[in-house]
Amino acid sequence: MIQVIDLHKSFNGQKVLDGANLTIPTGRITVVIGKSGVGKSVLLKHIIGLVKPDRGQILVDGVDIATLRGRSLRDFKKHFAVLFQGGALFDSLNVFENIAFPLREKTSLPEAEIAQRVRLRLEQMHLTSEVETKFPDELSGGMKKRVALARAMIQEPEIILFDEPVTGLDPPMSNTVFHLIRQTHQDSGYTALVVAHDIPEVFTIADQVAMLHRGRIIAQGTPAEIQNHSDPMVQSFIKGEVDFLEG
């Protein structure tokens, strides 16, 4: 279980998180929604320790991650995989090497096994084998996203953080990705945090939905509960009403 407790974060005096509380249950898919710029990515980066809180704590299975150092910090990170919003593919490595990278670094699998797993993940993402030898700057936006997804999922970790897994993909492809997340989740039961705006599609994969607004989680519950939530802010966001932007 991951607990975000009273998280505060400002950048250059600008408050981004202002007492956010969120519990991410083990083995479930938790979806975080909220308008652009509200701090969803910042929240996600706190959970893996890339951003340090001004105040508040992140507990992973009861351990405050701020107390981890050296060896235990590295071991902690091995339980995670992260899909960054921009993909964060390594420019100097080709597609194959990018996807193989976490396996080469985190495991001692033989190369043949790694190659087989990489090909499997490429196939899952409907990427042909010609793509393998291309470099990230030779790929389209959607292809980059899929390679990054393959790189995150190949690690088969206990926890995956997805920052906008389908943004920039066409509708059939985003359905494929949602389906894949759901399916691999059923197979291996990882804990997932998914940041996404794709309503209502994202509700189909969510066990739990949380909405971030003005630095706090203002609503948390099952997709059905969120859809029938009494908070007008939540309602106008999921209905895509324009006046939400002023709110």
Next chain:
Amino acid sequence: MVSLIRKLGHRALNLVQESGSMTLFLLEGLALAFLPPFRPRRILQEIQLIGVKSTLIILLTAAFTGMVLALQGYYTLKKYGSEGALGSAVALSLIREMGPVLTGIMVSARAGSAVTAEIGIMRITEQLDALDTMAVNPMQYVVMPKLIAGLIAVPLLTAIFDVTGILGGYLVGVMLLGVSSGSYFAGMVQSVVPLDINGGIVKSLVFGLTIILVACYKGYYTEHGAEGVSQATNQTVVLSAVLVLAWDYVLTSFFM
């Protein structure tokens, strides 16, 4: 007036702070070379990027530097009737000063800026963060191999510079201006002592480390998107050139 003093004080404090954190950055980067996992291939790749790719520009700069040294030296020495000393004049200027300094400046322009841009882009596109989440230390994976490569490549490039410069001087002095080939080399052998060569090597080691340190540091702490990368790249070239010249003075005063 008060605000001017405050500004100056602020700048001075910044300078002290930055050199402090750069030193820590250097120590961390070098210490990581002795901790597993070892990645000799990464170091070779960086030598290729920093060293091999700078070779052509070093050859060109060195040839012209040697040629102009011979030309200038010839007319000066001729006044005193000692054209025979041309070889040693060219060799000494190259080995002690021109070789290390010009190599340093050319490497900072060619490779230093590229290193900053590369690491800066990795920073703003979250590639460094991605490494971190894969339990790979970005300092160890990205920065350390570059520092080591700088330490290896820059002295080698300096040696190439010196030799090429001496040959350039030969071309002008001996083949064009008619100094005898024997005296060109004999003077050199006589007047260049081990201290000169050691001094040149120490300089090139210090310059290599300084340039790549500045380049890595500026890239690693890039902020504010693409604009930030171009700023950092600029700062790298200016700062490393200034530092090379400043170090050169300090080291020369040691070896004299």
